[in-house]
Amino acid sequence: MSDLPEPIPAATLVLMRPAAAGAPQLLMMERTRSMAFAAGALVFPGGRIDPDDEVLAERIGGAVEFAPARIAAIRETIEETGLAPAVVPPPSAALVAQLRQELEDGAPFSALLEAHGLSLDLEALTPFARWCPTFKEARRFDTLFFLAEAPAGAATAAEAEAVRILWASANEVLDEANAGRARIIFPTRRNLERLARYASFEEASADAQRYPVRKVVPWLEERDGAQWLCIPDDLGYPVTAELAETARRT
Numbered sequence: 349m350s351d352l353p354e355p356i357p358a359a360t361l362v363l364m365r366p367a368a369a370g371a372p373q374l375l376m377m378e379r380t381r382s383m384a385f386a387a388g389a390l391v392f393p394g395g396r397i398d399p400d401d402e403v404l405a406e407r408i409g410g411a412v413e414f415a416p417a418r419i420a421a422i423r424e425t426i427e428e429t430g431l432a433p434a435v436v437p438p439p440s441a442a443l444v445a446q447l448r449q450e451l452e453d454g455a456p457f458s459a460l461l462e463a464h465g466l467s468l469d470l471e472a473l474t475p476f477a478r479w480c481p482t483f484k485e486a487r488r489f490d491t492l493f494f495l496a497e498a499p500a501g502a503a504t505a506a507e508a509e510a511v512r513i514l515w516a517s518a519n520e521v522l523d524e525a526n527a528g529r530a531r532i533i534f535p536t537r538r539n540l541e542r543l544a545r546y547a548s549f550e551e552a553s554a555d556a557q558r559y560p561v562r563k564v565v566p567w568l569e570e571r572d573g574a575q576w577l578c579i580p581d582d583l584g585y586p587v588t589a590e591l592a593e594t595a596r597r598t
Contacts, residue, residue: 361473379509400456481565
């Protein structure tokens with residue numbers, strides 16, 4: 349019998365925006381070192397799927413695939429960054445700040461949308477990946493990743509979640525991690541390598557739709573006497589194996 353904890357359903361949103369030159373920038377947060385999961389690591393905004401996300405999905409999701417996860421990704425991004433992607437009509441900065449505070453105070457997202465006359469464009473999020481590692485952690489997540497264009501506005505870190513927020517290209521983040529100036533976990537590294545291939549959000553979204561969103565469960569495999577941490581080779585990832593001793597994961 350496995351001693352792994354049951355995975356928690358979760359969702360993550362990769363916000364992308366054009367850069368003045370070169371590859372698009374991605375929004376990432378450096379998590380506080382007191383967090384139970386990925387402490388001190390650079391991650392995309394996201395979190396667990398709440399019961400209210402399921403309720404709201406039944407009401408507005410229709411036939412949209414992964415509707416509860418899309419809703420969770422939007423809600424968590426508002427809470428963690430102060431940006432409100434896929435919210436219709438686009439809220440003012442003051443309203444986003446109000447929504448963020450009300451979410452932090454425990455108000456249901458569904459009630460806030462109704463109270464403020466807002467709706468969600470769930471189709472604005474493109475399904476990108478699904479990861480469910482089997483690493484031995486106090487918390488384990490089954491996470492759906494989505495792509496979306498970044499809305500206007502300034503992103504700020506939620507103090508309880510992150511020590512900073514940054515915009516950087518996928519290659520810039522990988523370079524920082526390789527130089528030891530930043531920490532990323534194994535799924536983030538693989539997703540950054542994949543995102544580094546794209547010159548725009550449009551290209552990333554179109555390419556993502558070419559691949560199935562199948563659950564990625566990394567496994568250990570022996571090759572020439574060494575242990576490698578592997579993922580499937582048919583899901584769009586340019587790197588599908590890494591020596592286990594060098595794989596960075598929490």
